Amino acid sequence: MWFRGRTVVAMMVLTTIAACMATYAYFELPEWGFQSSSAQTGTAAPYIKDGLSQDELDKLNKALGLIENRFIDPMDREKLVDGAIQGMVESLRDPYSVYKPEVEADQFNEMLQGAFTGIGANLRVDNGSIVVEAPIRGSPAERAGLQPDDILLSINGESLHGLTLSEAVGKIRGPKGTKAKLKVQRGGAADPIELELVRDRIDLETVHSEIGSDGVGHLIINQFGEDTSVQVAEELKAMEEKGLKALVIDVRDNPGGLLQSVIDVADQFMEKGKVIVQSEYRNGKRKVDVAANGAKNDKFYPLIVLVNNGSASAAEILAGALKQSANAVIMGETTYGKGTVQVPFNDELGDRSMVKLTVYKWLLPDGTWIHEKGITPDIEVIQPEYFLASRLPRDYVLKYDTTGEAVTNLQNILAGVGFPADRTDGYFSQATKSALEQFQASESLPVTGDVNAETAQRLEEALYINLQNPVHDKQLQAALTEAREKIQVSP
Numbered sequence: 001m002w003f004r005g006r007t008v009v010a011m012m013v014l015t016t017i018a019a020c021m022a023t024y025a026y027f028e029l030p031e032w033g034f035q036s037s038s039a040q041t042g043t044a045a046p047y048i049k050d051g052l053s054q055d056e057l058d059k060l061n062k063a064l065g066l067i068e069n070r071f072i073d074p075m076d077r078e079k080l081v082d083g084a085i086q087g088m089v090e091s092l093r094d095p096y097s098v099y100k101p102e103v104e105a106d107q108f109n110e111m112l113q114g115a116f117t118g119i120g121a122n123l124r125v126d127n128g129s130i131v132v133e134a135p136i137r138g139s140p141a142e143r144a145g146l147q148p149d150d151i152l153l154s155i156n157g158e159s160l161h162g163l164t165l166s167e168a169v170g171k172i173r174g175p176k177g178t179k180a181k182l183k184v185q186r187g188g189a190a191d192p193i194e195l196e197l198v199r200d201r202i203d204l205e206t207v208h209s210e211i212g213s214d215g216v217g218h219l220i221i222n223q224f225g226e227d228t229s230v231q232v233a234e235e236l237k238a239m240e241e242k243g244l245k246a247l248v249i250d251v252r253d254n255p256g257g258l259l260q261s262v263i264d265v266a267d268q269f270m271e272k273g274k275v276i277v278q279s280e281y282r283n284g285k286r287k288v289d290v291a292a293n294g295a296k297n298d299k300f301y302p303l304i305v306l307v308n309n310g311s312a313s314a315a316e317i318l319a320g321a322l323k324q325s326a327n328a329v330i331m332g333e334t335t336y337g338k339g340t341v342q343v344p345f346n347d348e349l350g351d352r353s354m355v356k357l358t359v360y361k362w363l364l365p366d367g368t369w370i371h372e373k374g375i376t377p378d379i380e381v382i383q384p385e386y387f388l389a390s391r392l393p394r395d396y397v398l399k400y401d402t403t404g405e406a407v408t409n410l411q412n413i414l415a416g417v418g419f420p421a422d423r424t425d426g427y428f429s430q431a432t433k434s435a436l437e438q439f440q441a442s443e444s445l446p447v448t449g450d451v452n453a454e455t456a457q458r459l460e461e462a463l464y465i466n467l468q469n470p471v472h473d474k475q476l477q478a479a480l481t482e483a484r485e486k487i488q489v490s491p
Helices: 054-070 077-090 102-111 140-144 165-172 228-241 259-267 314-326 405-416 430-442 453-468 474-489
Strands: 022-024 098-100 116-118 121-126 129-135 151-155 179-185 193-198 200-202 207-211 216-221 246-250 256-258 275-280 286-290 303-307 329-332 340-345 354-363
Touching (some): 022 259, 207 228, 246 474, 259 275, 303 474, 430 453
Parallel strands (some): 022 256, 022 340, 216 246, 303 329
Antiparallel strands (some): 129 151, 275 286, 340 354
């Protein structure tokens, strides 16, 4: 969503050098969940019961020989081996299981510990298409207008269809300050949308908070990284010292992160012994994580959890845990619906390459699996359409008596900058022209009633500035109002 009203940069795992929204497990995997385990390293050690048969090995070697000896162009043997592993992982038909060769694995691991450059979007491969799962808050992808489920058709004129995620990422990534021109297919749109992004640095800042004079706090968690629970504790302490009376926990567009991190965060809001999350392994056995510290005994303020369709995985774990085990109210939109956990295996292949595999399901405290369903909010609040506005065209002029999705987008933007038209159905009416002329006059632009490149740029800038103001964030304002009402009725 391009014009998100906050500029706090969401971060951690997946931009355009990562695979998807995910919850990652970096802790001991139980032996009854796998053939073998290695508790010392906190990862499952691979164990092949029988290994490849001689016939299977012969088949692979014959295929390798045919390619090396008969294919028209010389081939890199390392790439052939990587491709074979990639093929095995892709045959699982699980978008969250991926293989990363050494270079990509190194980049992935670096991202877990520091900043990186990119466009700031979580991606996956779906039926040969590169699909956006969520843009990162404050990132170039969000500012340019990428939305969840957008399909990336091309980058700088190069088709992305049929590429592996690794190949697509290689084309999308680039140095800070360089441009990425994306052609995007959006659901419900007849024609592709063209967006221009400028790659930028994405910093690790997973938590941010503020508190109003009324004692209502707003805690934003952008991603569940290694230090997120510590940052949450620090922010909570600071707000509590200022008289925190009710708290809005904002996990909108939070794509997930580390499972242990979200467990540690949830623990800070719950009574000791309350269930946070259940894990179900492939043999059907379950593990139950419960609150260990009983921090809730010292925190009697009401909790509101703010979610949207970009809230996934670990963000859904937190929302579900606080709803079912801490009486939190969930507000916003139905969440993404990702109920699986991945483990990245970094050392098991003998080099620096990595296989990331889905290893088990996670379930809500009551045992519900929300995969591909999401969590329905207790109170639904939908943002105005201008929160989903995209970039206006620059290669042609929008004018009176024309129609199309670009005109609908224009009408939504006009509403967002305070000059609403009479309609939002995509017909450039006389009232639309009048609203546009009023905007142009207010900005000292030539009053033409047409949208050329200059007017388009100013409309986008004005909308972005407006949505920096939390007053325009309908979901947040509804959550703050709910929190204030909770304070008034509290004993």
